[in-house]
Amino acid sequence: MPQLDTSTWFITILATILTLFIIMQLKISTYYYHSNPEPKTTKMTKSLIPWEIKWTKIYSPLSLPLR
Incomplete structure (x- = not known):
């Protein structure tokens, strides 16, 4: 198997990085x-x-009346 032959690894890795x-x-x-x-x-x-006043009022859930 050629993958296990480590003699060409250095040249291959060096060429890839370059x-x-x-x-x-x-x-x-x-x-x-x-x-x-x-x-x-x-x-x-x-x-x-x-600006209209009705659009500038902030309605906080805590300030609304309870039912």
Whole structure:
């Protein structure tokens, strides 16, 4: 059985590691890194319609009346 012959293991493992190293270097070198984002100024907009009171009240289960 050729798998049990350990004389070729070193060459096989070395060739595999070298091939993977070269492939990974090529993949990483072609990767496009985005530039750092720059902060933008934000404008505050006024709401034309004010909030309705019925939508702003928080109903907590503990504050509801008991039945």
